[in-house]
Amino acid sequence: MNGVTWYDKHPAFIVQAEEPFNGNAPLDFLCQEFVTSTDLFFCRNHGNVPVVDSNSYHLTVNGMVKTPLVLSLDELKARFPKVEIMATLQCAGNRRDELQNVAPIPNELPWGAGAISNAVWGGVRLRDVLIAAGIDRKAKHAAFSGLDAVTRLGKTFGFGGSIPAEKTLLPETLLAYEMNGQPLEPIHGFPLRTIVPGYIGARSVKWLSTITLQTEPSDNYFQQRAYKLFPPEVTPENVRWEDGIMLGENSLNTVICYPASGDRLPSGAVQVLGYAIGDGHNLVNAVEVSGDGKNWIGARFLTDNRDVWTWRLWEASLALPAGENEISARARDTAGNSQPQDTQEIWNFKGYSNNAWHRVKVQVKE
Numbered sequence: 001m002n003g004v005t006w007y008d009k010h011p012a013f014i015v016q017a018e019e020p021f022n023g024n025a026p027l028d029f030l031c032q033e034f035v036t037s038t039d040l041f042f043c044r045n046h047g048n049v050p051v052v053d054s055n056s057y058h059l060t061v062n063g064m065v066k067t068p069l070v071l072s073l074d075e076l077k078a079r080f081p082k083v084e085i086m087a088t089l090q091c092a093g094n095r096r097d098e099l100q101n102v103a104p105i106p107n108e109l110p111w112g113a114g115a116i117s118n119a120v121w122g123g124v125r126l127r128d129v130l131i132a133a134g135i136d137r138k139a140k141h142a143a144f145s146g147l148d149a150v151t152r153l154g155k156t157f158g159f160g161g162s163i164p165a166e167k168t169l170l171p172e173t174l175l176a177y178e179m180n181g182q183p184l185e186p187i188h189g190f191p192l193r194t195i196v197p198g199y200i201g202a203r204s205v206k207w208l209s210t211i212t213l214q215t216e217p218s219d220n221y222f223q224q225r226a227y228k229l230f231p232p233e234v235t236p237e238n239v240r241w242e243d244g245i246m247l248g249e250n251s252l253n254t255v256i257c258y259p260a261s262g263d264r265l266p267s268g269a270v271q272v273l274g275y276a277i278g279d280g281h282n283l284v285n286a287v288e289v290s291g292d293g294k295n296w297i298g299a300r301f302l303t304d305n306r307d308v309w310t311w312r313l314w315e316a317s318l319a320l321p322a323g324e325n326e327i328s329a330r331a332r333d334t335a336g337n338s339q340p341q342d343t344q345e346i347w348n349f350k351g352y353s354n355n356a357w358h359r360v361k362v363q364v365k366e
C-alpha cells in the first residue's frame with residue numbers, strides 16, 4: 001500500500017477498506033488543522049463511488065410539496081443564494097473499536113477515533129429550495145436518496161436517510177456543491193450532497209438524487225436498520241428493528257489525539273491535544289484531562305468558533321510520573337451534559353455513538 005494514494009488522499013491517510021472505500025487521517029494529523037484539508041477528510045462509503053456527469057445531473061424534489069422540482073446543477077446555483085457553513089461531520093461509528101474491546105461487533109468497520117473531520121461547505125440552503133417547492137406543513141420528514149448502489153438483504157438501492165422537517169428549515173442545513181472552496185470531490189459526493197450540521201454523518205447524503213417530503217421517516221435500510229441505537233442486551237438474534245432509536249443528533253464527545261496509546265514519552269510535562277464535539281444543540285464549554293482518573297485539569301480551547309455543530313480543538317499540559325500512565329479526557333456542555341465514564345453501559349451491537357471518556361495508555365521514561 002505504501003506510495004499508493006487513493007482518491008487524491010494524503011499519503012498518510014489510513015485506508016480502512018478499499019472496496020467500498022473507507023478511511024481517515026491519523027489522529028495527530030487531524031488535531032493539527034481546525035479545518036481539515038480535503039485530502040485528510042475521512043471517507044465513509046457503503047457502496048460504489050458513482051461517476052456523475054454534472055451536465056446531465058438533476059435533483060428531484062417531490063412528495064408533499066405544491067410544485068415538484070427538477071433542477072440541474074446550474075439552475076440550483078442560479079436560483080438560490082450561495083452560502084458557506086463550517087460544519088464537522090462525525091460518523092456514528094466513530095470510536096467503534098473501543099466498543100469492540102467490550103464484546104465483538106462483527107461485520108462493522110473497526111473505526112478508531114478518526115471518523116470525524118471539519119470542512120467549510122458551500123451550497124444553497126435546503127430551506128430555500130423547499131420554500132420554492134411549497135413544502136406542505138403536514139410533511140414531517142425529508143427523505144434523501146443517493147445515486148450510489150448499495151446491496152443489503154438481497155436488494156440494491158441508493159444510500160438514503162431522512163431528517164425531521166424542522167431541521168430542513170433551519171438555516172444551517174445545506175445542499176452543498178463545494179467543500180473547502182472547491183467543487184465536491186467524487187468521493188465526497190460530487191456534484192451535490194446534503195450537509196446536516198449537528199447530525200450523524202449518515203444524514204449528509206452524497207451524490208444526492210432525490211428529496212421526498214413525507215409524513216414518515218425514510219424507509220431506506222440506513223434509516224430503518226443501520227444507524228439505530230439499541231440497549232446493550234439487544235443482539236442480532238433478538239433485535240426488533242422497530243424498537244431502535246433512529247440516530248439524529250451527534251452525542252457529546254471528546255478525544256485525545258496526541259499522545260497515542262503505546263507512545264513512550266520523555267519525562268516532564270506532556271502536551272495533550274484533542275478535539276471535542278457537541279450534541280448539535282449545546283456548545284462544549286469544558287474539557288478536562290487527567291493522568292490518574294482522580295485529579296482533573298481544564299484544557300484550553302485552541303479555536304474560537306462557537307457554532308454548536310463545529311468541533312473545538314483543545315490543549316492541556318499534564319505532569320506525569322515515570323512509568324505507565326493512563327490519560328483520560330471528558331467534556332461538558334453549556335446544558336451541563338457530561339459523557340458516560342465507561343464503554344460497558346453504552347455498548348450496542350451495531351457499535352454506534354461511543355462517547356465514553358477517552359483514554360490512552362502511555363509510558364513515561366525515567
Ligand SMILES: Nc1nc2c(c(=O)[nH]1)N[C@H]1C(S)=C(S)[C@@H](COP(=O)(O)O)O[C@H]1N2
Nearest residue numbers: 042043044045046091146159201202205206
Ligand atoms: N450516498 C451516500 N451518502 C453517504 C454515505 C454513503 O455510503 N452513500 N455514507 C454516509 C455516512 S455513514 C457518513 S459518516 C458520511 C461520510 O461523509 P464523507 O465520506 O464525505 O466523510 O457520508 C454519508 N453519506
Ligand SMILES: [Mo]
Nearest residue numbers: 091092201202
Ligand atoms: Mo457514518
